[in-house]
Amino acid sequence: MAWQQLTIATNQELAPSFEKLIEELGSLSVTMTDGADQAIYEPPLETTPLWQQVLVTGLFEEDLDLSQAQQYLKQHIGSSSDWNFTLEVLEDKVWERVWLEHFKPVKFGDHFWVCSTEHKIPEPNATIMRLDPGLAFGTGTHPTTALCLEWLATHPLNGSNIIDFGCGSGILAIAALILGAKRAIGIDIDPQALIATNDNADKNSVTDRIQVYSHLNYPKNAQPIVIANILAEPLVTLSKELSALVEPGGQLILSGILSEQAEQVMQAYVDEFKFSPIMTQDGWVCLHAIKQH
Numbered sequence: 001m002a003w004q005q006l007t008i009a010t011n012q013e014l015a016p017s018f019e020k021l022i023e024e025l026g027s028l029s030v031t032m033t034d035g036a037d038q039a040i041y042e043p044p045l046e047t048t049p050l051w052q053q054v055l056v057t058g059l060f061e062e063d064l065d066l067s068q069a070q071q072y073l074k075q076h077i078g079s080s081s082d083w084n085f086t087l088e089v090l091e092d093k094v095w096e097r098v099w100l101e102h103f104k105p106v107k108f109g110d111h112f113w114v115c116s117t118e119h120k121i122p123e124p125n126a127t128i129m130r131l132d133p134g135l136a137f138g139t140g141t142h143p144t145t146a147l148c149l150e151w152l153a154t155h156p157l158n159g160s161n162i163i164d165f166g167c168g169s170g171i172l173a174i175a176a177l178i179l180g181a182k183r184a185i186g187i188d189i190d191p192q193a194l195i196a197t198n199d200n201a202d203k204n205s206v207t208d209r210i211q212v213y214s215h216l217n218y219p220k221n222a223q224p225i226v227i228a229n230i231l232a233e234p235l236v237t238l239s240k241e242l243s244a245l246v247e248p249g250g251q252l253i254l255s256g257i258l259s260e261q262a263e264q265v266m267q268a269y270v271d272e273f274k275f276s277p278i279m280t281q282d283g284w285v286c287l288h289a290i291k292q293h
Contacts (some may be wrong), residue, residue, distance in 0.1 A: 003028075003090045004060040006069060009035055010083035015054040018083070021076055025069055027058035062089065106141060109153030112179060114171070117203065129175050130203050144255045147279050147286035148172050148229050151253055157181040161223045163245055165238075166230040166256075167212065170197030176225070177206040185219065186212040222247035228254050232261035239268035246273075246291045255286040262287065 006027070008018045015032055022030050035053035060066060070085045077083065105115035112127045121128055152172065157180040164173035167186030174197075177184050184206075186197045194212045201207045213219070226246045228235060235242070235254050246252050252273060257265055262285045266275055273289035280286075 002062045004062060004064065004066060005088050005090050006058045006060065006066065007086045007088075008056040008073070008083055009086075010054055010056060012052055012054055014077065014082055015056050017077060018056040018073070021073055022056060022058035025058065025060070025066070025072065026064055027060050029059045031057050033057065106146070108146070108149045112149070112153040112175070114149065114175070127178060129171070129178055131169065131171065131200060132203070143281040143284040144229055144257075144286070145171060147281055147284065148227055148253055148255050149175055151279065151286065151288060152176055152179055157225070160225050161185075162225040162227065163187065163223050165226060165228040165242060165245070166234075167197050168193050168229075170200045170210070170212070172227050172229060173197065173210055174201055174204050174206055176227075177209050178204060181225070182209070184210045185223070186210060187215055187218045188212070189215045220244065222250065224250045226250070226252050228252075229256050231256045232258065232265050235265050236268045243269060243272050243291070248291055248293055250291050252289045252291065253286065254289075255284070257285045257287065259283055259285050261285075 006022060006025075008015075008022070010018055019030050019032060033055045034051045035055045036051065066087060069087065073083075073085065105113050105119050105121060107113050111123065111125050112129070113121050113123070114129045114131060115121060116132050117130045118132075149172070152175050157176055159180065159182040161183045162173060162176045162181045163185045164170070164176070165187050167173055167188045170186050170193075173184035173186045186194070188194055188197070191214070194214065197210070197212045198207070201210045222245055224247055226242060228238075228242055235257065242252070242254075252269070254265060254269075259280060262278055266287060266289075269275075269289060272293065273291055276288040276290075278285050278287060
């Protein structure tokens with residue numbers, strides 16, 4: 001089955017109105033993306049900022065008549081130079097196969113691999129985590145996740161319990177279980193992340209050792225290892241909450257931090273933690289610290 005894609009190039013003031021109108025036209029989904037390569041590294045909590053130039057894209061079924069769509073939008077927004085309209089038919093593809101072409105197996109440490117269920121790893125002693133396209137992001141290719149996976153793959157977990165705060169697809173919690181952790185707790189703000197984590201846990205046969213919780217309701221018992229791969233601002237804002245989850249002598253791994261933000265994040269934890277040398281990759285850093293008391 002093919003699809004129709006309607007795209008509006010506009011400014012940040014008009015974008016929300018176009019989003020609503022495209023929904024009213026019967027779209028299956030609407031997304032807003034950067035129209036001019038403008039970086040927004042980290043918005044404040046509870047906000048949804050937009051770029052100065054925005055692409056508002058709607059996906060429609062092939063047989064829906066959109067011949068009057070442009071006129072409909074003009075009636076509600078008006079004709080001006082502040083927006084451009086394009087409509088195209090998308091080639092029918094098996095999108096999971098497209099995803100697999102770009103998601104190649106990735107190795108961490110000496111023997112730990114993250115790959116899809118379709119890939120084969122030729123290494124006889126490989127320890128493998130399987131991931132496929134899902135509802136929540138997280139495949140291990142982004143530097144913030146890769147740094148955490150490298151740490152997990154190169155440090156003994158010794159049957160420890162672990163908390164993955166902001167678990168996303170569950171990749172870090174599940175990797176820890178595969179690599180020797182005893183039990184894991186995944187916590188996230190997004191209900192889809194909890195679904196994806198459970199699904200990935202099932203694929204990797206660790207369902208009986210992981211529990212997932214909403215950030216509104218999770219156990220507060222301190223554990224030996226806590227990983228939080230989110231962003232610098234929430235890491236600072238949640239410093240007391242995250243610190244309390246680490247038992248004395250326990251380990252804290254913080255990621256999702258740009259190099260220039262590392263000092264600010266460390267200052268939020270320095271009273272209770274001693275930090276190791278910073279791990280870096282492509283302008284991102286991962287912090288490791290031991291709780292002193």
